Amino acid sequence: MPVRRQPRPSAEVTSQLWPSGGRHLWPSGEASELQAHERGHLVYAATGVLAVHTERGTSIVPANRVAWTPGGFSHSHRAHGDTDMRIVFLTPSMARLVGDRPAVFQASGLAREVLLALTGPGNYDETAPRYGAAARARLVRVLVDELREARERPLQLPEPRDDRLRAVARMLYETPADSAPLPELGKRIGASSRTLSRLFRDEFGMSFYQWRTQLRIYHAFVLLADGHDTTQTAYACGWANPSAFIAAFRKVIGTTPGRYRAGGRGTAQGLVANAPDS
Structure with a gap:
């Protein structure tokens, strides 16, 4: 499927979070504080490059990789280049299918398009979301199935x-x-x-x-x-x-x-x- 060029992020930090995901537009060099979430989450860089830090080391996440951090793992992110970071939180039942340790997967074209759809315009408005609960659940299942079929392709600097x-x-x-x-x-x-x-x-x-x-x-x-x-x-x-x-x-x-x-x-x-x- 064709890959669409994503718009360049602005030079300001812009964050949008909703119950099932989020989007951060970060200038180069911006970093998050060390944190942990109750739910596991996937992160993807539609533009730029992300560095994901956990106790296991630092993983590099360019635009052909997807990073997985299970719930409870302390982690932080750093942007290299102006970075459009997308986040998808998984329910416990979906998280179990991805794994119980941090990982980086090859991103297929389909996985990328689903990630962009789940985190693009129309997902921010909780009163009128782009996808209903059933449609979103189907998309998340497609995404998880794609990752389960993909090879782990870590670009990691172990600690x-x-x-x-x-x-x-x-x-x-x-x-x-x-x-x-x-x-x-x-x-x-x-x-x-x-x-x-x-x-x-x-x-x-x-x-x-x-x-x-x-x-x-x-x-x-x-x-x-x-x-x-x-x-x-x-x-x-x-x-x-x-x-x-x-x-x-x-x-x-x-x-x-x-x-x-x-x-x-x-x-x-x-x-x-x-x-x-x-």
């Missing part, structure tokens, strides 16, 4: 528990272009590369170099959402050249940085259509 990993992570958060090998980073914090390598495997289930690639992709999203071009972003995030960055970005996201930016710095134009099927 380190070990102090040595935290020290390495802190250095690279601040300077993602730092290409020092693990032994050099180990010397800076007083830990052997063998120990650090084991800790990355034990805590994150991935190698240091896989983790650093995810960190750089995270920073690349931030820069692209703020208007930087592919070449600037590649070097700022530590890739040796733009071609290497493009290949890494496409492997993780399913489209190139250029197509991602052409969609409107984070709109779903070009993202859902180019997302990998598997």
